[in-house]
Amino acid sequence: MTGNVRRAAAYALVGSLALVVPLLAGRGLGPTTTAGVAALPFLLIGLGALYVVDEGPLFDLLARPGDYEAGRLFGLAAFAFACAGLALLVTLEQFGLPPAAFVASVAVLVVGNVVAEAVRFRATEPVVVTAVFAVGGLLAGIGxxxxxxxxxxGRAALPVAAFLAATGALGAALLRTALFKRDDPLVLVSVALLLWGFIELGVAPSGVRVGVGIGVSVLLGYVAFALGTASLTGMLTGVLLALLAIVLGGYGWFALLITFFGLGGLASKFRYEEKRERGIAEENEGARGGGNVLANAAVALVAVVLFAASARVGVPPGLFRYAFAGSVAAAMADTFSSEIGGLFDDPRLITTLQRVEPGTDGAITWQGQVAGVLGAAVIAGIAAVFFDLTPVPTAVIVVGGFAGTIADSLLGATLEGSLLGNESVNLLATLAGAVTSAGLVLGLGLV
Structure with a gap:
């Protein structure tokens, strides 16, 4: 057993104290006493890591590489204090963090780390290590x-547990690829809050829906990474979004998302060398990173979550369906417009119609605009099939997609580079598509 595995196992042992929190429920100790008892073990471990254990075999077992220079177990202390803080959120009535969210988030992280370090001893490829972390975290989260x-x-709904554990495991895996190892406490708190939010939604998916969601999203991630259409963070982001789309929305929602990911990725690869020569090619051989994927799909994610919570917010669920479709149509339209339109000469700036160099922010070609409308129409056509839409609502989605790509070009010509980055522009463009589609159907009385 390597030192990294032993350290991960020791952290897992510390994390197992999280089970003390649900065990305290109903003991009649009073909220203040319960909170103190729940957080005390973690506080003692954190203080011991900072002020007691500074050398010797125990220090060597628990120390991260950066701890040796400081002579203190900062990694263990931060993890223990994060657990203490979450324990207080569970036991203090004014907060009400569900005990299951706390325990499952700890289980996802510590068990995922153990199996990932064990596999790293034989396979160092980041995608393999990350996949093992996610699988180990999923099983531990369910447990x-x-x-x-x-x-x-005495009761536990397995489908709900599997969905929440998968969401937590994928969220933790994504954060771990974007952050440093020393940021595990941040990962822990983020996953706990993520699970808290989904528990509050009160979703009750069927076992079939959850099983299909996990299986299909994992397959999507493998294909995307194998074909080089997404980086590791991009793949994880897409997998998480696909799972949420299937479970919270339905298969039609996923169909729209996978169409964008698939055709958008292929469009980025289309005549890539020629785009590279023109200076308009996506970085990383066209593989989309996590920020790019999230910028194009964040509005869609919010729409599907609000759809699941529509009964709570008092808004017709159909409105969020159009917002989702409009945002995805905008992302597709913008991708087609830039990836295909950029291959043609004589682009013009959208604000002045003056000719500019290819790749200039806000530059458009008529061919790109046609490609954008076709991209939005593809999404609208799929939405029409799965959502059983008539021609007018279908056309509304096309309009929303086209509005999104126009917004992208206008923002690119005016604010990109000075106030906004490319990902921010993409996010606002998809928001424009969602608002346009939802606003039109609301104004036309279609929902």
Missing amino acids: GFLAVGTILD
């Missing part, structure tokens, strides 16, 4: 949800 359910009331 955490089921254990808390058993402790509290």
